[in-house]
Amino acid sequence: MYDFEFKKPGSIKAAVAMLESEDAQALGGGQTLIPTMKQRLASPAVLVSLAGIAKMQGVNVANGVMTIGGATTHADVAANAQAIPALVALAGHIGDPAVRNRGTIGGSLANNDPSADYPAAALALNATIVTDRRKIAADDFFDGMFGTALENGEIITAVRFPLPKAANYQKFLQPASRFALTGVFVADTKDGMRVAVTGASEEGVYRWTEAESALNDTPEASALDGLSVSPDGMIEDLHGTAAYRANLVGVLTKRAVTAL
Amino acid sequence: MTKVSMTVNGKAVSGEVEGRTLLAEFLRNNLHLTGTHIGCDTSQCGACTVHVNGKMVKSCAILAQEADGAEVATIEGMANDDGSLGxxxxxxxxxxxxxxxxxxxxxxxxxxxxxxxxxxxxxxxxxxxxxxxxxxxxxxxxxxxxxxxxxxxxx
Structure with missing residues (x-):
């Protein structure tokens, strides 16, 4: 790892100012960024830790919306997000216990790993990503593998999840990396059924809109019987072929709907 | 170099570190607490697990400066005061x-x-x-x- 200057501001305003220089990078829990820097795939000159900003911590529920601070760890979400049980289960199975004590929801969403769990939850639950300068609907936030709508230096300060009527996340674990080989988050929301798929597409997380339409007509797993998922554009690696992942999308969606 | 101070196994310690110095390296190289092992250095194997403010973390995936001011517990603190095994x-x-x-x-x-x-x-x-x-x-x-x-x- 190349050396850098470490900073730990106490406010969002101070963090944004420190991130203005082009070679500065925000640090959440570092569970992806620090290994990436060791491999010299990232080499910021300044690293700005967001862990000292009290306003970016914690889980609150008010007026039918759960707000999770951007610097809240997976362990804290698993312990405090009971208003959305599917989110408790998701956060409680990210990585391993030590990783969950460091990794943060904001860091995960900003990184948008194509096999990460949180992007599926944000997309299916129709979350709003709150930054230091604006609010971004999840539908507009994710922009291909590792891509997001975030500008340089923009910080995810909070994530707002409207409470769903019901939700379930089915993760087919890749046991070595502990990421999702494929994962499907299904939510019954006030805007209808939403189905978000992670770990499958080369474009990263996406909504399976055909399944959503079918489930809006008939909210049962059998509604998905006639649907097929094309392997075109699916991730293919030594852990699973494109066809295997495409099949998993259908299987996991049915399991999630059954578990709603 | 930046000075960091923390409590390790109940004892106040401090040292000069770089931005990139990992907590595992600070424990091993500065404090000579070599019981914390660096196995994979890719935060997968868990040999470097220590507690920071009462929570287990992989000390090869946290910077020494992130642990500034923290309470850290390592394997050296698991033995009884008389040196017998905990x-x-x-x-x-x-x-x-x-x-x-x-x-x-x-x-x-x-x-x-x-x-x-x-x-x-x-x-x-x-x-x-x-x-x-x-x-x-x-x-x-x-x-x-x-x-x-x-x-x-x-x-």
């Missing part, structure tokens, strides 16, 4: 919970983290708490037995 360490010895011993500091720290929160863990609780701690010798059975024995001894 309860969890003794259980690992009694139940043959180690072979080569390289992963053992991380296993003991993960076990201590679990038992601090759950005094009567099931086998499934123990195994899932060890998700991020890899042992290439034992096949885990005796590690699980050791932690079950430690739970009984502590309760």
């Amino acid at each position: 309860v969890i360490q003794a259980a690992f010895q009694e139940h043959h919970g180690l072979q080569c011993g390289f992963c053992t500091p991380g296993m003991v720290m993960a076990a201590a983290d679990l038992l601090a929160k759950n005094t009567n863990p099931s086998e499934a609780d123990i195994r899932s708490h060890l998700d991020g701690n890899i042992c290439r010798c034992t096949g885990y059975h005796n590690i699980v037995k050791s932690i079950q024995a430690a739970a009984s001894a502590l309760s």
Whole structure:
């Protein structure tokens, strides 16, 4: 790892100012960024830790919306997000216990790993990503593998999840990396059924809109019987072929709907 | 270089570190607490597990400066004051919970983290708490037995 200057501001305003220089990078829990820097795939000159900003911590529920601070760890979400049980289960199975004590929801969403769990939850639950300068609907936030709508230096300060009527996340674990080989988050929301798929597409997380339409007509797993998922554009690696992942999308969606 | 100060195993310590200095490196190189092992250095194996403010973390995936001001616990703090093995360490010895011993500091720290929160863990609780701690010798059975024995001894 190349050396850098470490900073730990106490406010969002101070963090944004420190991130203005082009070679500065925000640090959440570092569970992806620090290994990436060791491999010299990232080499910021300044690293700005967001862990000292009290306003970016914690889980609150008010007026039918759960707000999770951007610097809240997976362990804290698993312990405090009971208003959305599917989110408790998701956060409680990210990585391993030590990783969950460091990794943060904001860091995960900003990184948008194509096999990460949180992007599926944000997309299916129709979350709003709150930054230091604006609010971004999840539908507009994710922009291909590792891509997001975030500008340089923009910080995810909070994530707002409207409470769903019901939700379930089915993760087919890749046991070595502990990421999702494929994962499907299904939510019954006030805007209808939403189905978000992670770990499958080369474009990263996406909504399976055909399944959503079918489930809006008939909210049962059998509604998905006639649907097929094309392997075109699916991730293919030594852990699973494109066809295997495409099949998993259908299987996991049915399991999630059954578990709603 | 930047000065960091923290409490390690109840003792106030400080030292000069670079931005990139990992907590594992600070513990080993500055404080000579070499019980914390760096196995994979990719935050997968868990040999470097320590506690920061009462929570287990992989010390190769946290910067020393991120732990500035924190309470840190390492394997060196698990022994009794007279130098004899602590309860969890003794259980690992009694139940043959180690072979080569390289992963053992991380296993003991993960076990201590679990038992601090759950005094009567099931086998499934123990195994899932060890998700991020890899042992290439034992096949885990005796590690699980050791932690079950430690739970009984502590309760």
